Amino acid sequence: MKARFITIILALLVFNGTVAEIYNENEDCSENEESHKFIYETINFSEPTVIDMGNYVRIGLKEANSYLNEHGYPSLPVITKTxxxxxxxxxxxxxxxxxxxxxxKIDKKILPAVGAIPLVKDYKIKIEENARIYNSFKAFPNKWYTHHIGVGVYNGENVIFLTIEVYPVRYCPASNMLEYAEKMEISIEYEKREIRIFNDAYDLVIIAPTKFSDSLLPLVEHKENHGIKTKLVTTEEIYANYNGRDDAEKIKYFIKDAKEQWGIKYVLLVGGMKGQRFKWYVPVRYSHLDDASNWENSYISDLYFADLYKYEDGVAFDDWDSNGNGIFAEWNEHSKDVLDLYPDVYIGRLPCRYKWEVKIMVNKIIEYENTAYGQEWFKRMVVIGGDSFPDQEFGTDYIEGQVECDYALSFMQGFEHVRVYVEGGDIEFTPENAEHALSEGEGFVYFSGHGNPASWATHPHNDFETWIDFGLKSIRKLSNENKLPVLVVGGCHNCQFNVSILRLLKEGIWAYYLGEATPECWGWLMTRHGKGGSIATIGNTGLGYGTIGDGPVDEVPDSVPDGIPDCIQYLGGWLEPHFFEVYSEGKDVLGEIWGIALTDYLNKFPIDWTAEWTDEKPYTIEQVDCKTVQEWVLLGDPSLKVGGYP
Incomplete structure (x- = not known):
């Protein structure tokens, strides 16, 4: 029997999340016919540029998407294609x-990369050579490319991502020789198989304990009235009908079935800790990734529930325990789980501890979606930032938080821009000024700086002994009522929703120092605040990261290598503004914006899972890229219509 088999090959060059090329192929073939296909592509490169930096040189390449950014390793150009x-x-x-x-032949060593910098107090930034690399006669990188295969969602379709990271310039440090290719020839052989079709019975599934279910019924009705087919399922039902090593795995198996049998796109988890006790209404999964920061070796990752599949000669369930030792999302000196990380559903959480919090959030979501559309306040964006890192001695003097905020604003055309900055903004950043600006109401807010579970803060320009904070006390003073923004916060631990005042008894004064001995975290208080705050907050459950360098300074003629501050080219400084870029491209469902931003990050910075822990510290940038997507949690409704319904 003949059938129309439509093969869609989307070959795209990922550069700041944009699609450069699209190819379509349609043909007839037998349902059972095994047909091998090939993709061939050639990438041409210009000659690399060698830029004198004093004691070192830097290597520029016109076609580069980014540069290798592993601390202590030579900074070399990278081209990524998906x-x-x-x-x-x-x-x-x-x-x-x-x-x-x-x-x-070059006469100086290539400048080592600064690498990922944790957003913590008193971190000593330094440029240093990794002796194992810089004393070697072997070419670095030791291969011309790596590739990664993942499973996720693209434009509403379930797809496979094949991302190739090309290293067109390699360096032999001991002999000071560069080796570069004028072009790369890519060849991919693949086999067409029948496309799996998912049902479309429901769009959204809400998972909550029975205790909260009655309070959620108005939200179910509201969603149905707006055409979002919604199913409420209790945790008790799931635990009674699914097997798993723990409750979190049972819920993940249920979500997998809900996608395959019902075709769900969105999952809303409603439930956090049971009051201040260390028990959960809806469980969490901890990632056990050790980033060698000496700060934490585990953190919450709700991405676990969204990443259902991985590629193993086809599509398979991803349990986040590839080595089978019962420790999930593990990556340390002795053991590693290889993960997919691409979201297959769009997930958000309302980490409610009490029924009254559920009622507040249900009312906020209903009111927002019913009334926000066409309101003048929505077309306003407030950004808050200051100086994040002491970078003067490294040849730049950026106020990184403000640079990242300006980058986010660049995507928000048609919005009133309100810059609350430590220097040169529309409003000087003080807690009181920020409280007033936010209380006027706005469609979007972006904080870029430092944080802990109980506070967000930044520095005046080049004054790193002074902190200006916006903490829980400031959030409680907000009075924007129903003029609610979608809020993205850049900083450490602002959305770490496993905090408790009982941590003082369990962990002592250290819990107070970390900001964890508090009844609720910064991001959740902002979201569930009854007299304003946000409609949703996106931020980190663990240690956040940024970086410094590059840009138009005297030591770098013509702003080579690319003239773009590194703080917006990597890590959180790229991911957070990219959220607003995705929105600007026409996406207006909150979970989809979150999911596309993460997918684009993984395609732009593919993780080399073959990297081994070979030095005193690991391949940190690979681990930090992994952590950056794992810890970026959405506290809110993933099916939220941003800007409301007409």
């Missing part, structure tokens, strides 16, 4: 061959 194929595809082989390779 191919998107249908969910049923089996990838047979991937190859990337350098052609017309040439060599250049």
């Amino acid at each position: 191919f998107i194929l249908p969910i049923g595809t089996k990838i047979i082989s991937v190859d990337c061959k350098p052609r017309s390779a040439k060599e250049i």
